[in-house]
Amino acid sequence: MLIKMNNVFKTYVLGEVKVPALHAISLNLEDNEYVAIMGPSGSGKSTLMNIMGCLDTPTTGTYYLGRKDVSSLNDNQLSDIRNTKIGFVFQTFNLLPRSSALRNVELPLIYSGMPSLKRKQLAMDVLERVGLNDRMMHKSNELSGGERQRVAIARALVNKPSLILADEPTGNLDSKTGEEIIEIMQRLHEHGNTIILVTHEEYIAKQTKRIIRLRDGVIESDEKKI
Amino acid sequence: MIILENILMALQSLKTNPLRSVLTLTGIAVGIGAVLYVVILGNITQQRINDRLESLGSNVLLIRPGYSHMRGVRTAQNVINLKWDEAKEIKTTSDVIIAAVPRYTGQGVAEFKDQNWSTRVTGTTPEYETVNNDHPIEGRFFSEDELNRRARVCLLGATVHEKLFGNHSPIGESIIINSKRFTVIGLLGAKGESWHNPDDVVFVPLTTAQERLYGVDYLSSILAQMRSADDYDESLFDIETILRRNHRLRSDDENDFRVRRQDLFLSAVQETNQEIANFIIIIALVSLIVGGIGIANVMLVTVTERTREIGLRRAIGAKKFHILTQFLVEAVILGIIGGILGTVGCMGFNYFFTGNGLSIPLNWVGYSFIICSGIGSIAGLYPAFQAANKNVIDALRYE
Ligand SMILES: Nc1ncnc2c1ncn2[C@@H]1O[C@H](COP(=O)(O)OP(=O)(O)O)[C@@H](O)[C@H]1O
Numbered sequence A: 001m002l003i004k005m006n007n008v009f010k011t012y013v014l015g016e017v018k019v020p021a022l023h024a025i026s027l028n029l030e031d032n033e034y035v036a037i038m039g040p041s042g043s044g045k046s047t048l049m050n051i052m053g054c055l056d057t058p059t060t061g062t063y064y065l066g067r068k069d070v071s072s073l074n075d076n077q078l079s080d081i082r083n084t085k086i087g088f089v090f091q092t093f094n095l096l097p098r099s100s101a102l103r104n105v106e107l108p109l110i111y112s113g114m115p116s117l118k119r120k121q122l123a124m125d126v127l128e129r130v131g132l133n134d135r136m137m138h139k140s141n142e143l144s145g146g147e148r149q150r151v152a153i154a155r156a157l158v159n160k161p162s163l164i165l166a167d168e169p170t171g172n173l174d175s176k177t178g179e180e181i182i183e184i185m186q187r188l189h190e191h192g193n194t195i196i197l198v199t200h201e202e203y204i205a206k207q208t209k210r211i212i213r214l215r216d217g218v219i220e221s222d223e224k225k226i
Numbered sequence B: 001m002i003i004l005e006n007i008l009m010a011l012q013s014l015k016t017n018p019l020r021s022v023l024t025l026t027g028i029a030v031g032i033g034a035v036l037y038v039v040i041l042g043n044i045t046q047q048r049i050n051d052r053l054e055s056l057g058s059n060v061l062l063i064r065p066g067y068s069h070m071r072g073v074r075t076a077q078n079v080i081n082l083k084w085d086e087a088k089e090i091k092t093t094s095d096v097i098i099a100a101v102p103r104y105t106g107q108g109v110a111e112f113k114d115q116n117w118s119t120r121v122t123g124t125t126p127e128y129e130t131v132n133n134d135h136p137i138e139g140r141f142f143s144e145d146e147l148n149r150r151a152r153v154c155l156l157g158a159t160v161h162e163k164l165f166g167n168h169s170p171i172g173e174s175i176i177i178n179s180k181r182f183t184v185i186g187l188l189g190a191k192g193e194s195w196h197n198p199d200d201v202v203f204v205p206l207t208t209a210q211e212r213l214y215g216v217d218y219l220s221s222i223l224a225q226m227r228s229a230d231d232y233d234e235s236l237f238d239i240e241t242i243l244r245r246n247h248r249l250r251s252d253d254e255n256d257f258r259v260r261r262q263d264l265f266l267s268a269v270q271e272t273n274q275e276i277a278n279f280i281i282i283i284a285l286v287s288l289i290v291g292g293i294g295i296a297n298v299m300l301v302t303v304t305e306r307t308r309e310i311g312l313r314r315a316i317g318a319k320k321f322h323i324l325t326q327f328l329v330e331a332v333i334l335g336i337i338g339g340i341l342g343t344v345g346c347m348g349f350n351y352f353f354t355g356n357g358l359s360i361p362l363n364w365v366g367y368s369f370i371i372c373s374g375i376g377s378i379a380g381l382y383p384a385f386q387a388a389n390k391n392v393i394d395a396l397r398y399e
């Protein structure tokens, strides 16, 4: 079991007002699953992704990632988990604009303290896997949207994570480029990666093996394809 | 390892906004430049003073005629009661005074062929050479024998030599001083500018000056050399005892002579320079503080501008410590670049005004490096903490 969530609540406090974002979420996930999370805007998809990615912790409830109880970890330990177990792909790419593609992909490995040479080699391998062999030295602000998102995927892959989290990875891309990105996701899944992606597109969700629908912070449905 | 990465990251981020970075650094640069300039100034002054002390000979007291007093009222300058015998007596009687060089200085006109030059003529004894550490660069000083014979020999100061002979060697030539013929036996080295030109002088034996040139039996001054600078009180006591007895002063009369330490004048020069230095140091401190605030300000702006970057770095595994050091290193590098600009600027300034190049002592380059890094790290501390403590999710969503 990779993920085991039990009765997770997340409530944001904005001054006097309490904004409930997640409500009694219980959820299990095995290794090598390929999951789409769907739901209207504001339904809590990003909040759930953030908790699964150890960017945030539940207000109440338990979350086990592998054998680790995430709610008991301190800030440094959470950073370590994000660094070694999680790969994020964001809607807005979040690359360092003036750094090269290679440098962007190296970044997680810098924080894990990998020596420069080994790090570069690994980063180049991953960039090759997402089809950017000839773009490695380009600054990320010189790349197209699709290329940027591929750099971001390479960055998410480079630390060989147990879990890849993609929050609306195609949201800022035209549909053709979006499809290319989803193809890469598909391939990664076939190579054994565990992937959770948030999407609004039914046709994208259909390509995954499991669709979780959220509404107002509650799991509305959870269908697995056999 | 991570520090090296931090330095690279910092340099890269400075590159992206070079103008802002450079403007920020003016304060630090001016501050460090001013500090270094004070150091250069201090060194130059100290060097001049040391040179001067060296050429004066160490531990030398200058005894000069003072004023006579009648029942406590100062009457006239008494210029004629300092005698050669007294110089000899001071030297032989006092345990702490190891030499006493008598001098008589008058005005003179020196002539050679069609050149003539109005100068000072100083009569003294051969001891002058060692006590004043003033050795001829050519020829020799006069001897005891020449002193006893009232010989018409002389040594030329550098200025007189140049005026009369140009570049030619004067040794063995005969010149006219106040209508009397002298043989040049020595040439003294140039001592450079001072409050009066020490090179505009001709030296002759004391006897020659007193008897042949000026017809006097008194002295203008006596240079007394102490065993060491610590013997000042005892030396003063001995000199006063001898001179007061010889001049038949009563116990309530004031001294009719003056004793001055040669280094007092120099310490006055030093004090003036110290005041200038203090002033510049204040400017420097203000500039450094302003510079520090500038760095803090630009770092705060940077941290805000790069909120998303901070969120991203945290999301992919950077710990608070990594973010903290990243921005701290950036601030320190800003400080150091400011210091380098200041150092170069100061060297340029110094070159422009004095024409000599690298005169900043290396240890001060080191100190200014430390000062700059210190200011950078203090200025960067608060912004860096802000960066490190940002909420990861909020930072990632920041627009
Ligand atoms: N940092 C936050 N502070 C306050 N409220 C938040 C925060 N993040 C999300 N929310 C609220 O929580 C709810 C779920 O948000 P989110 O998970 O971003 O939804 P989705 O990604 O499905 O659009 C929304 O009502 C949103 O306004």
Ligand SMILES: [Mg+2]
Pocket: A045, A046, A047, A167
């Ligand atoms: Mg969202």
